[in-house]
Amino acid sequence: MTAVAVKGLRVDLSGRGVDVVDCVDFTIDAGEVLGLVGESGSGKTTVGVTLLGDARRGAAIVGGSVVVDGQEVVGLRPDRLAKLRGSTVAYVPQDPSMALNPALRLRRQLDELFEFHRPELPDAARDERIRTTLREVGLGSGDQEEDDAFLARFPHQLSGGQQQRVTLAMAFVLRPRVIVLDEPTTGLDVTTQARVLSTVRDLCATHRVAALYVTHDMAVVSNLAHRILVMYAGRIVEAGTSAQIFDAATHPYTRALLAAVPLVSQRRELTAIPGDTPLPGSRPSGCAFHPRCPDAVAECATTTPDPVQVSPGHVVRCLRATRLGPARTAPRAVEPRAVRQNDVVLRVADLDAFHGRRQVLHDVSLALAARECLALVGESGCGKTTLARSIIGLHHRHSGGITFRGGEMATRARDRPPELRRAVQYVFQSPYNSLNPRRSIGEILREPLAVLSPVPAGKGRAGRTRAAVSEVLERVSLSPTVAARYPDQLSGGERQRVAIARALVCRPEVLICDEVTSALDVSVQASIVRLLRRLQDEEGLALLFVTHNLALVRTVADRVIAMRAGRLVEGGPVDDVLDHPGDPFTRALIAATPEFGAAPPGVPSAPTSREDRT
């Protein structure tokens, strides 16, 4: 039975005649999970919220039809729409920490759904339904008193995973026919993500809910979605069953997205997609993907492709769909690099660290050799960021030794000599917060240069500084003209490159990367990972790579140490640890990492070299 039918949907930026999405057609059956995949800016969230009759500020649904559970949503009166939202079609937001009202207790936020959609339901029945739903999303305890205490909490008293479960409970409590999930696991670590995904899968199956799952990460939907839509620049470029997409991806963009995903089972060369997603209003003519496409021919720039059916149920919007054929080349597996272990640059010995009176790190020791990439993995809250901050000198409540090339480092960064501060640099998690928005990229890059490795005074000093800035921008594959711009004029990936450039500009020996890709799209993550690998090979950097993503560890790291609740539980060469995990915690982490088919599709090779040259 069809629960959702979207036909010819078009959303415009108000009053500008510029489409955000257009020509979108799809259906979802009851009980079916449809994955909607694309990079940031592809219009996937815009499509998602149209199922609720919503468009973000400054945009409007201008054409097509969206039928949800037999009712046309486009052009519906606001009061009728309010009746539909929450009861017939529900929404699970991306960032639960922002999406729950900080001033209202959880009970109120769940209860108000009944208040406006089922006012006739008596209190006892509401209560029963709420507690059942809590149990279904893994929050209920079965004990009424404990549930009541939980419901009396405010959102900030919950962990990120619990908050996301509350938003799931809000979406499922009225048993809607349709549910839209907007990247609900983006901020979560892999174990929590795995639990949330299996909850979604079970709920959709149990209650026959039709789900639209919006994400940028192919791996997330691989075990969840029955069918997948791939979206680019506001158009659906490929649609098919999960098997068709994962085993026989045809559109070059789909192939590129698949090739960007790191796998935990296999060390593979990640392929980035060169360039950025074009924004509405500045999309290329013809096929919007042609400037980034490795298979593009002259015709692609002029002719807008129509959907082509390549096999039953498998539709591709590409001029060369029938000629490209499915998977051509085997995925490029990579051999582990040989690293000499004897040249230790950074050593941490028996470190105990504290937050207030609480001990967060227990007896942590590690050694990092030159040219080596050491991955530090663990769930959020395990203390891995505290360890990284202790090493760089930002967290100083610790005891134990941190030495650089045999010399003890002061606990506070400000007590360290400039030479030491230059040698060990740090890249923060979110490039959206770590760059000063009021300074140009050039100013941001000149500052560490002035403080840590001053250019000698004299004639041509300004010129030499400028040259150093241009050079570091080239090292991170950015154009020197970026120096004149400000952070908000750059995309997330470009910003993270600037953050890396800021760390690199004074030629450090050790780079600490704290979850540097977790705020980025998978395709952008691939390009950052490639960049870090190249810098390591070319400049001999030692990397301490802090992450919760084991698949990334396989691709990036030479050695890995796993941390749980402030203690190291396992360590060794990446392939040994991931193929034969000894500790149950490491095994659980590996099992939780999303993974797709054993036969990944072809990897286009052209973008690789292009990306590195830009």
Add this chain to the structure above:
Amino acid sequence: MTLDRRPSSATGRLWLLRRVVFGMAVVLLGSVLVFAATQVLPGDPARAVLGHEATPERVAALRTELGLDRPLVAQYLAWLGGVLTGEPGHSLVTREPVGGLIGDRAVNSAVLVLVSAAVVVPLSVFVGAVAGRRRDRPFDRAVLVVTLGLTALPEFIIALLLVILLSTSVFPLLPGTVLLAPGQNPFGEPAQLVLPVTALVLGVLPYLARLVRGSVIDVYESEYVRTARLKGVPENVVLRRHVLRNALVPAVQGTALALAYLTGGVVVVEQVFNYPGLGSALVDAVNNRDFPVIQLICLVFAACYVAFNLLGDAMTVYVTPRLRTAGR
């Protein structure tokens, strides 16, 4: 993840106690400044009392009687001790106890400030919330223009314009001055209060209404308001339950500042309307070099500022769950 959900009120009480102690320290510091400021005022109080004809001997005798020949520190401590024991000295002019002299006037001023606050706070929240909800529509634009204009006018100009408009030249409807006998209830003739209250309200409304409008707009842009709409919560409930509750947090701070500002604003407005409150008493006392009165009134104002800010902070913590449950 384990959380202690029982609010440990001991932490809260400790916080409040610390804030109260700090507040008292600030008032004490204020008393030093007030005392120092009265010392540098030109003119000798003894001479001011006795007039220009007085002989130097009589002036010296009065100085001794008033204790003005003692070291400054001793004078300050004697004064502070007097204030703390409820004996803040006698007026130099009327020779009455200062406490009794300004008691009535403090009540009159408090009435003026509280009535103004009772009008301006709900009015600002209403105007700000409606403007914020109808952002960029005609009502919002009108509010922005009018409040900007009012901000540009000093209070005494607003007060004088009100007198001209409603009391004297244009529509002589309301009394332009306030006549209150000492000890008379200011509510006895409510018509007399209208113009002073209006002047104070118009002085504070622009600031507070714009503050509420700004925070309402911020909250409307938030993800949780979007979530509430996508849950099918009706628009008026979105405003009442989801927006205002969060938007009022900055407004609480703003209200505390506005109350403190009103307390200072009464000086000018009382003078214009000849209202027998603390403000006009202060102006008279400064003219007469009546130091004990000046000192006590200034100290009362300082204490009000500290008290309103303390109240604002405590209210902010109370209405913000994240702060209320912090560190628990």
